[in-house]
Amino acid sequence: MAQLDTLDLIVLVALLIGTAAYFTKGTYWGVPKDPYATSFTNANGAKAGKTRNIIEKMEETGKNAVVFYGSQTGTAEDYASRLAKEGSSRFGLKTMVADLEDYDYENLDTFPDDKVAMFVLATYGEGEPTDNAVDFFEFVTGNDVSFSGGGGAEDTPLSNMKFVAFGLGNNTYEHYNALVRRVNAALIKLGAQRISAAGEGDDGAGTMEEDFLAWKEPMWTELAGKMNLEEREAVYEPTFGITEREDMSPETNDVYLGEPNKNHLEGTSKGPYNSHNPYIAPIVESREVFTVKDRNCLHMEIDVSGSNLTYQTGDHIAVWPTNAGKEVDRFLNILGLSDRRHMVISVKGLDPTARVPFPTPTTYDAAIRYHMEICGPVSRQFVASLAAFAPNEDSKDEMARLGEDKDYFKEKVSNQRLNIAQVLESVCESKWTSVPFSIMMESIQKLQPRYYSISSSSLVQKTKISITAVVEEVRIPGSKPNIVKGVTTNYLLALKQKQHGEPDPDPHGLTYAITGPRNKYDGCHVPVHVRHSNFKLPSAPSKPIIMVGPGSGVAPFRGFIQERAAQAKAGEKVGKTVLFYGCRKPSEDFLYKDEWEVRPSVLIVSHKACTPNVKQMYKQALGDSFELFTAFSRETSEKVYVQQRLAEQASLINELLQQKANFYVCGDAANMAREVNVVLGQIVAEQRGLSTEKAEELVKSMRSSNQYQEDVWS
Secondary structure (H helix, E strand, C coil): CCCCCHHHHHHHHHHHHHHHHHHHECCCECCCCCCCCCCHHHHCCCCCCCCCCHHHHHHHHCCCEEEEEECCCCHHHHHHHHHHHHHHHHHCCCEEEEEHHHCCCHHHHHCCCCCEEEEEEEEECCCEECHHHHHHHHHHHCCCCCCCCCCCHHHCCCCCCEEEEEEEECCCCCCCCHHHHHHHHHHHHCCCEECCCCEEEECCCCCHHHHHHHHHHHHHHHHHHHHCCCCCCCCCCCCEEEEECCCCCCCCCCCCCCCCCHHHHCCCCCCCCECCECEEEEEEEEEECCCCCCCCEEEEEEECCCCCCCCCCCCEEEECCCCCHHHHHHHHHHCCCHHHCCCEEEEEECCCCCCCCCCCCEEHHHHHHHHECCCCCCCHHHHHHHHHHCCCHHHHHHHHHHHHCHHHHHHHHHCCCCCHHHHHHHHCCCCCCCCCHHHHHHHCCECCCEEEEECCCCCCCCCEEEEEEECCEEECCCCCCCEEECHHHHHHHHHHHHHCCCCCCCHHHCCCCCCCHHHCCCCCEEEEEEECCCCCCCCCCCCCEEEECCHHHHHHHHHHHHHHHHHHHCCCCCCCEEEEEEECCCCCCCCCHHHHCCCHHHEEECCCCEEECHHHCHHHHHHHHEEEEEEECCCCCCCCCHHHHHHHCHHHHHHHHHCCCEEEEEEEHHHHHHHHHHHHHHHHHHHHCCCHHHHHHHHHHHHHCCCEEEEEEC
16 A cells, blocks of 8 residues: 555545534534523523623622522522612612522632622422522532632632522421521531521411511621621612613514514524423313312323423423413503503613513513513512502502501401502502503512423323313402412413313403414413423332322322333333322312223223223223222311321331332422321331331431432422
8 A cells, every 4th residue: 555645644634524523513513502501591592602700790790799599480589689689779789690500600719808699599399409509509518619729628718708698498398498508508618708697588487578578687787887888778770771662563573472582483493492491382182170160170281292392200391371361451550551561662781780581672561461470479578669659648658558567568468469460459549650660570570480290101101291280269368359360270271261162261250362472372382391300200110109199299190100000011010009199079179080990981992992091091000009098088077188098008108118119299298298297207106116206217218318209389
């Protein structure tokens, strides 16, 4: 073979590099940046190159206080915004709000000593960080933490950093406010200087707002002393500038009418679909599962084929709701915006760090209908801030009193479950035309997706997701509105009514724009994404499981049992599968009654053969390995609940636990889940002859090893 000269080698190498580059484009280089991966801003095509260095960002924008938030549902983000706003208006701090996932943490050792960091952190699930706080939490609590200056934990690298912290938790969960406690301890260990005690808000006790207000006042006093701040009279300074666009029509193609981002606006929606970018999914089936007229429980099948959305049995599906037309009208009317509801508005941040919470240009109607949590709980601080814009002196005094007197506020607002428009109506029926729309944008939380436990098995129906949702309707004694209606479940009920032929769905006197912006949801579609969960079946089907799920808490267990039935049919060995289920009466609200037991009436006759429906043959497929224990609380004069049935089966429970059975609970955290935990401890103590303390330790160890899992809500 002839030798290659230098020029030949250069040409050959160039060809090889070019070939490799061509075939690896899109995999190792030239990968298109996911516009939805981190934030709403990115989802709207924000410019690339945003710094991840928080100190650099603060220096560039002239800030001396940053409020970081770790938020799952938007509440912690809302409190962070309020804290930043108050620091600016009362003390002249140059504040900014920061999402923890938007910044790196290695350079916190260079945090200047003339600035302050504030942390507002929600605890999620079983003491876990929220999705956007995972990296930060793992960094500051890690054993091998290392900062830009090269120092480790033993070098107290954060000695220059002043910080304060407030946590959002729920005392019905075992790991109450675990995140703020662990972050607080980690920062102190790293040398950071905590200003004032860390605060803890308790959603379980319904005192979150008052806990926050009680914490922030002494915190401000101590922080003002440390940073030589002078308090001044708080004057409203808008964060956002709003311009009414007379030159634009809502029919214009580049006006957002509720679309969540630019791709949806342009009709080119594409994945990945996530919490910033929903998939507009068709509802292929919807039906009522209750058999009574005064309550509703919906079963829906959502088709995600072609979306690249995947799920595993036990995951959650997020539904993106819209506000009821009745409440949108109420909100627009009380602010005097009804005649301008379709006026196009542009919104921009008046501060370089301010994030506009929805895409613009848009309209007042679209912003309120699709993006603002107008039916959410109202804070005393928010009410106080609106006093300055009251229509007259009497209403101004009333708003001031509501803002100052927590008992009066509780009587007139909290106990009545009033939303902000209802509060304004109750104080003064005249239009509140002086209220800036910007203050409503800043003070009302973003409309959040609602999460539901998926009630199907990904093994059985890979591209169809089942939802089981009780339609929420809470009657408030003595309250003028009388009934508080769930935002999302009534929206789903309207979609179900539409699918079943009702031309103008009107669930409980509510109407919804169910065809979506520009009729993009027509044909019964709903915006969704999937959130992965740790609530999972054991990897070995032969392992026994015990499930406790009264009411709609049975949803994930329907998926679990559906999966095990399919595995058994495929010839796999399936372990003991025990379900404790409870409802009011078997004749009214026994969910999926026909699926648990096989009877002749369950057989479905097709044109090909008489074949049992896969979903309706759990008992037949699983045989003696499946047992169902029921508890009916309204069937007789004696109220029976699942925890009582659990105690009655103490021997079976103990036997299965000794076989390392997984124990699952889904449903109400405040009462049922807590009592089940107590009963389980009693069973272990009695069956094994242990002390109460030792039994409780064993139950705790089950939790820490994931043998005991919960999917609960309050």
